[in-house]
Amino acid sequence: MSVPTLAFLVTGMGGQLASDFVDVARPLGQTVFCKGLTSSELDVTDPVAVKQTVAAWSDMVRADSPDHRVVVVNAAAYTAVDAAEDDEERAYAVNATGPALLAQACGANGASLVHVSTDYVFPGDRAGGPPYDVDDPTGPRSAYGRTKLAGELAVRALLPDASWVVRTAWVYGATGANFVKTMARLEASRETVSVVDDQAGSPTWSRDLARGLWALTREDAPPGTYHCTNRGETTWHGFTQAIFEELGADPARVLTTDSAAFARPAPRPAYSVLSPRAWDAARLPQLPEWRAALAQAFRLYGSAFRPAA
Numbered sequence: 001m002s003v004p005t006l007a008f009l010v011t012g013m014g015g016q017l018a019s020d021f022v023d024v025a026r027p028l029g030q031t032v033f034c035k036g037l038t039s040s041e042l043d044v045t046d047p048v049a050v051k052q053t054v055a056a057w058s059d060m061v062r063a064d065s066p067d068h069r070v071v072v073v074n075a076a077a078y079t080a081v082d083a084a085e086d087d088e089e090r091a092y093a094v095n096a097t098g099p100a101l102l103a104q105a106c107g108a109n110g111a112s113l114v115h116v117s118t119d120y121v122f123p124g125d126r127a128g129g130p131p132y133d134v135d136d137p138t139g140p141r142s143a144y145g146r147t148k149l150a151g152e153l154a155v156r157a158l159l160p161d162a163s164w165v166v167r168t169a170w171v172y173g174a175t176g177a178n179f180v181k182t183m184a185r186l187e188a189s190r191e192t193v194s195v196v197d198d199q200a201g202s203p204t205w206s207r208d209l210a211r212g213l214w215a216l217t218r219e220d221a222p223p224g225t226y227h228c229t230n231r232g233e234t235t236w237h238g239f240t241q242a243i244f245e246e247l248g249a250d251p252a253r254v255l256t257t258d259s260a261a262f263a264r265p266a267p268r269p270a271y272s273v274l275s276p277r278a279w280d281a282a283r284l285p286q287l288p289e290w291r292a293a294l295a296q297a298f299r300l301y302g303s304a305f306r307p308a309a
Contacts, residue, residue, distance in 0.1 A: 012075035016173030044098030054105035070111035096150035103158035119169035120145035124269020131275035173206030174304035197237035201272035227274035230290035
């Protein structure tokens with residue numbers, strides 16, 4: 001009798017989360033199949049490509065055993081927050097139409113879907129909290145947030161019994177551009193940097209997030225919406241000071257400023273902390289505290305965060 005196997009099809013390969021998810025899953029050998037697809041290999045906005053790709057993956061996996069569980073992990077996203085203000089149509093295609101197509105394809109093939117969403121679906125106007133719970137009213141204030149919320153709603157409507165919507169925030173990793181790499185570059189090129197201290201959130205290491213998504217599927221948690229971030233909270237200023245400490249630099253070189261000094265096309269949430277209540281209720285493994293996660297990320301991948309000499 002064959003042992004049921006998880007078979008992951010991961011979109012958005014090349015991005016930090018998808019790359020880490022595949023890294024986490026592949027060493028598990030016979031307990032998992034895992035295939036990552038870049039945007040050039042699968043355009044999630046293409047109905048025919050999505051339908052054919054999910055069907056082909058499902059057929060291949062189940063040819064090995066009909067008991068294998070097929071799970072699509074959607075890490076593909078339009079994440080250029082400011083650019084989305086002038087390109088909402090494209091952002092909607094990737095962030096809303098894409099998830100809808102994946103949900104339909106999963107439904108047609110008996111597959112489950114993990115859809116990764118964002119803190120930007122909330123208004124972010126809670127001064128000092130409390131953290132946003134999964135059932136709190138949404139109210140995105142940017143095109144990016146609106147399109148990500150539309151994706152959530154599509155997934156829940158089209159695949160309510162076989163999908164997980166997982167919101168996260170402030171993600172950084174060894175692959176691709178992110179806040180940690182930007183601050184490391186500025187540390188090497190400037191005497192001081194000014195960073196806002198009036199926006200709070202939970203920095204989240206993409207590898208910890210990948211492990212969380214893996215646990216969600218492995219434990220076959222109830223379908224629904226979850227929040228998954230590293231524990232604790234800080235501000236962008238506090239996060240940057242911690243980055244400087246990991247670089248061996250003086251955190252006093254990080255100066256305090258506020259959001260008014262950095263006018264941007266898309267408003268940023270002043271408060272982005274997400275409650276883990278639903279995650280904990282499902283008895284899923286807690287992600288580490290954010291500061292410990294940052295230290296671990298630098299221990300394992302420090303060279304990836306530092307600018308090239």
